[in-house]
Amino acid sequence: MKKVSSTQYVTNSEMFGRSECIDGEALLEWKVKVKNLIVKVCGDTSEHYKEFIAGEDPGAFQTSLDRFKRVKSIFLAAKEDFEGGYLTSVKTLVQSEVFESELEQAEELLKSGYHLAAAVISGVVLETGLRELCSRENIPHAKLDKMNSDLAKEGIYNKLQQKRITALADIRNSAAHGRPDEFTNEDVRMMIRDVEQFLAIHLEG
Missing domain, CATH: 1.20.120 (Four Helix Bundle (Hemerythrin (Met), subunit A))
Structure with missing residues (x-):
């Protein structure tokens, strides 16, 4: 996650003004790895996976940073549930x-x-x-x-x-x-x- 966060940059446009974004390729690479991990640990029918997929959907006027923050929170929730023993066994x-x-x-x-x-x-x-x-x-x-x-x-x-x-x-x-x-x-x-x-x-x- 730190690698993705480190690619953050700012853009300015007349239509949307100042926007904070992150590198698209870095975000895509991270999402692929995280989705694979969630599927292996939680399953592709789990709520965590469904929420992650839904979180990837680019909403109106949302930047890549907004999407990253949304799916990151879902990943961290899955991580917390795993460490709490709610998802799977060692x-x-x-x-x-x-x-x-x-x-x-x-x-x-x-x-x-x-x-x-x-x-x-x-x-x-x-x-x-x-x-x-x-x-x-x-x-x-x-x-x-x-x-x-x-x-x-x-x-x-x-x-x-x-x-x-x-x-x-x-x-x-x-x-x-x-x-x-x-x-x-x-x-x-x-x-x-x-x-x-x-x-x-x-x-x-």
Whole structure:
């Protein structure tokens, strides 16, 4: 949205006077992406999607900025409903065909402002990776903290890595319980990076 807003400019004409507008191509690109996201998350029969389509209709004497503000408010309403848990579950998002992999999905969700879902998905990937690592090392599956402790005891990785995994698990738990004030977007970005690096180091091959 910031990219679109940054294209704002002013025009003046004898008939309409001063008008505030935004770049048409930037607006179109943003609308296509948002409509696709709303369809995937809410469905093409949802009220959010219907309102977005209706909001695209250029009314009389309305500028491109007016239309952008209208559809932006609809998108933000859908975003708020999603984060409030009123639209869909994280499980549904994980299964979505929009993303090629879970971590790529987490990155896209984070970029779109869904940092809670991004943290939960990253945590699921981490726990799945720990289970796989336990299987390879003949360590019984258990809760994340227990597997993390057992893997460190067996020398699969050091205490520093164990502490980092504990910290990542804390972020996942905070997100799963709807406590966004306990971590930041940057924490989630680093979480995605760290999970990716952990899997590359310990599960490659």
